[in-house]
Amino acid sequence: MGIAKKIAHKAETLKGGVKKAVGRVTGNRRLRAEGRGDQAKGNTKQAGAKIKDAFRH
Template identity: 70%
Template sequence: MRTKFAHSAEAAKGSVKKVFGRATRNRSLEAEGRADQVKGNLKQSGAKIKDAFKH
């Protein structure tokens, strides 16, 4: 359960970075945020698939 929360937090952190980067016109921060968001979402998806095969 902790890892699911950590993955959600990583995606949320990425979303905030992306929005802040866009607001400040900092392309590198925006790209970093987008990458963090995608990474968190992929980890969430992996965890869901793993749970589906456990049951």
């Protein structure tokens, strides 16, 4: 997997963490839920990339 995709997946995870934290601080449940979703999606993509890389080598 290319380095650009790995960076994009990591960025998505970080973006989700920031959204979640801002939602927690402001008391915005919708933003917090979006953040959790983005974080989970990024983590899933990262895990898939690791599995794919493991089978390539």
